[in-house]
Amino acid sequence: MKKILIINSSYRKKNTFIVLQNIKKVLLNYGYNIEVINLKDYKISSCHGCEYCIYKNKCNIDDDMEFLMTKLQECDGIIIGTPVYINNMSGILKTFLDRTCRWFHRPVLEGKPVILVATTAGSGLKNTFKSLNEGLVQWGVDVVSEVGRTISNLDKEIEKKEILPFIKHLNTDGMSYRVTMKQITTYQVQRALANNIFELDKNYWKEKQWIDKVYYRTKKVGVIGKITGSLLFNILVKNIKPVVDKRL
Numbered sequence: 001m002k003k004i005l006i007i008n009s010s011y012r013k014k015n016t017f018i019v020l021q022n023i024k025k026v027l028l029n030y031g032y033n034i035e036v037i038n039l040k041d042y043k044i045s046s047c048h049g050c051e052y053c054i055y056k057n058k059c060n061i062d063d064d065m066e067f068l069m070t071k072l073q074e075c076d077g078i079i080i081g082t083p084v085y086i087n088n089m090s091g092i093l094k095t096f097l098d099r100t101c102r103w104f105h106r107p108v109l110e111g112k113p114v115i116l117v118a119t120t121a122g123s124g125l126k127n128t129f130k131s132l133n134e135g136l137v138q139w140g141v142d143v144v145s146e147v148g149r150t151i152s153n154l155d156k157e158i159e160k161k162e163i164l165p166f167i168k169h170l171n172t173d174g175m176s177y178r179v180t181m182k183q184i185t186t187y188q189v190q191r192a193l194a195n196n197i198f199e200l201d202k203n204y205w206k207e208k209q210w211i212d213k214v215y216y217r218t219k220k221v222g223v224i225g226k227i228t229g230s231l232l233f234n235i236l237v238k239n240i241k242p243v244v245d246k247r248l
Contacts, residue, residue, distance in 0.1 A: 002170050005075035006036045009082045009093035013038070015119040019149050019158075020081045023117065026158050030167060035071075039092050042068060047098040054102050057200065065099045077113045077170055078141065080132070084120035087127050097135045104190060106204045107140035110216045113169035113177070115145045115162075119154065137186045140216060142177050144169050179220050184229045187215050192236035 006024060010016040017038075024034050042064035053059045059066065072078065082089040103109065114136060118128045125148040133143055144165035149156065168176045194201035195211060205211040214229040215221045221229065 001033045002076040004032045004034045004077045006079045008038045009090045011040045016081045016083045079115045081117035084124035084128050087124040104138040105201045110140035111174045112141045114141045114143045117147045119149045121151045184225045188233040196240045
């Protein structure tokens with residue numbers, strides 16, 4: 001049975017939570033095992049920017065983030081919901097994403113489908129979705145759908161087209177999904193850094209058999225994407241210089 005993890009980043013169980021619950025009701029008809037996590041119920045400290053997690057592959061902050069990150073690794077699909085605050089995602093969600101920075105270097109959620117959900121009293125949906133996409137592309141996931149609601153259409157039923165890409169992705173192991181150029185270019189940056197900077201990253205990418213690939217799953221990339229990705233990687237790998245960590 002496929003596991004779906006729903007993340008609610010609102011402090012209240014109101015608008016965003018209602019939409020997430022409506023999506024859950026629809027997906028339960030497909031027999032998925034669904035768990036809902038409310039970020040407010042967990043201790044999530046701000047990132048210290050110390051880069052400890054990058055060098056040691058674990059964080060030295062004592063809170064609930066390692067537990068939550070394990071939850072993400074164990075699921076098959078992810079749904080993330082946020083209210084719009086100041087034209088963007090909620091603060092707790094941004095803090096949560098900040099704490100996953102080591103996944104930019106060593107992606108562990110590669111290929112998992114994601115639905116983004118955002119609610120607003122007025123404007124800000126477009127910018128919120130854009131900001132979330134910019135962050136989640138570094139996880140290596142596939143954002144397959146965006147579900148936005150305003151106060152005027154909060155009770156609108158979840159349409160099939162809003163969740164069908166998510167279901168198809170789960171049922172085909174992601175092979176029905178075509179990666180974007182943004183995903184391809186981000187991957188080249190990650191691959192070049194793994195090749196040139198940190199030995200820990202390089203060993204991880206070699207173990208995953210990604211270091212010589214144009215993308216995690218080459219079959220999901222078109223001809224233009226393969227050519228562009230290869231050219232970009234060759235440029236990056238020649239210009240990114242190794243960094244010596246003086247703390248070691």
